Amino acid sequence: MGHTVLVCDDAIFMRTMISDILAQAGFEVVGEAETGRQAVEKYRQLKPDLVTMDIVMPDMGGIEAVREICRTDPDAKVLMCSAMGQQALVVEAIQAGAKDFVVKPFQPSRVLEAVQRVLG
């Protein structure tokens, strides 16, 4: 309980929804990022237990951000948020160091399952 989370997505809509799902499950959303670059910066500052990462974002996409985060912290726990039809990108993200993924549209139960797997 009380795991800290950094939510990264360029849409406020998605950030709000993910934050709500996680907050209701007892997580503490400690930060949000709108771009990949912000995600990398905030990860450094906040050292959250979990990161949710959108794949397509302006100014450094999610995959590059994962790569960058895992380069400095190989144990970083990043959960990719993808849309249908992005399998190739998801595979790439996992190879870059992401630990799991969820596919939009989000079902809260699926999101939480994935989070549990990531946090082990």
Place this chain on the structure above:
Amino acid sequence: MDLSRYANLFLAESREHLQTCNRLLLELERSPHGTEPVVGIFRAMHTLKGMAATMGYAKLTELAHRTENLLVLLRERVAGAEADMIDLLFQAVDALEQSIDEAVAGHDETLDFTALLAKLDEAAKQAQSRTGEMRAVRSARQTTDVAAIPSATGRLVRVAIRPDAVMRGGRAAIALKRVEALGHVSGVRPAAAAFEGQDFDGRFSFRLHTDVTDPVIEAAIRGAGDVESVSIGEAPVPAPLEDQTTVGGARHIRVDLKRLDSLMNHMGELVVAKGRLAEVVAMAPTPDLEAVSARINRLVTEMQTEVIGSRLTPVWQVFDRYPRLVRDLARQLGKRVDLLIEGGDIELDRAILDEIGDPLLHLLRNAVDHGIESPADRRRAGKPEMGRIVIAAARDRSGVAIRVTDDGRGIDRKKIAERAVKEGIMESVNEELTDDVLLRVIGRPGFSTAAKVTDVSGRGVGIDVVLTRVRALGGAASIESEVGHGTSITLRLPVTLAVLRVLLTRVGQERYAVPLAHVAETVEFDPQKTTSLGGKEALVLRNRVIPATRLRDLLQVDSGTASARPPAIILESGDRQSALVVDALLGQQEIVVEPFEAPRGMLPLFSGATILGDGGPALILDAAALL
């Protein structure tokens, strides 16, 4: 989950993204070859799709998804977006804009995009057939990479992801990643690249070399989620057939361009060393030395030809993309243009070809935009409605000439003359405006007279950019234009960049190199045969008056003394000539051009520098600047 509280957020943000799409589509329409607008539109559309899916708006999601498919193809394509494709994207954005309120009001299911979806699919199909070839190349490359994985020993592990799982490939990738943490993984079948495909069925196998027990392995794999079964054993793997791409015959191999560059640089040094050797031998000749030197000379020359030859690329490799671009541009401007390519087999050094692609595109754009008239205007002028642009490459002395000719309206010399007088290039509008002066005027940075008169699309001219690039390559440009009949611009380029043939001269204590490509002849500068041209010294040569420049004065050299009848080099570019007076001529030489950054405040006379065979430096004069 109650989604209604997200509705307003969804509406506001969707509108913003659709607005972005509209703005970027306009940008794309203006420059159909830009990739940035496409990437931006894709991103906005993708975000919209994710939001709509999350809100449960199936119809909106579907429309956004199919639009996105088309954008992906557009992003991967070499050529630009066609006008009708941009139209279609506009329609999709409009439809989304009109429908988001409906969807939020709870009427998503009643939305009907059938006709639009069909059009999007059709356009995607067409675009796909054009990109198919590129993809084939890409996937072939992946196949070879994977085939390189050696088979190894270890436990054979077979995994099946649940068939109903979303993105089975993603799950497989996680499973693989997790076992990689346990030991050494090899012999992955199908190759990991297959995980990225939509048709991956979720079954894969690999060999794992590790000390941990089977239950640990199984637990790690199941931790990836959506795993149906895991079997760990020693059963032999049926080796799947691997796609193998074999290159027909063994006549070609691929070589990294960097290696060729490096080879070329060494070659250049070798050529210089060869020249130095000949000089040294000449100082103390013996029959043996002379024989060896002559042999080395011949071998190096042959090698040089081969090395340069290995870098030569036929111009069609760059020209091939032009017909499509010209067609698209003409279509956008409501013109009819036929582009003809001549001399596509003429070869140039890859480095030069890469540099010249954009300037040529610039010239073609100008020809379509400013040169070729509208079909109606052409009809009135008694010309065929279909305009014609020819891009032709041909050998020219030791280099290559590329000429872009259009049969359009030509350049209005009166307007240019007015501008030339304003800029102080000409004294009066009544003077004859030669082709040379014409090029100088339209080649000025920021030149825009013609743009104001004829510009339809709001694109700047930028001839100055073309001229700068060509000069940087050691080439020259010339123009011919006749009102009503069209314009022709010729770029003269060296075949290769690395080795330059120069005439070596001396002024004071320093040596200067003049590229031979610009040297017409050398004469004696006889003060008795000089006259004055616009208050400046000029040389009379075979009844022609040629403006003269004394390099000694230009460079403010005062060491040593100039002879009474010094040599003069007649420089030539197009129909322009100029005499350059130096202290002495030292002979012809091949030199290697070194990158050169002129110090601040230096006269813009030099295009580069070189180290000569004896180790001393020489500056390379920019002949075009002296003309």
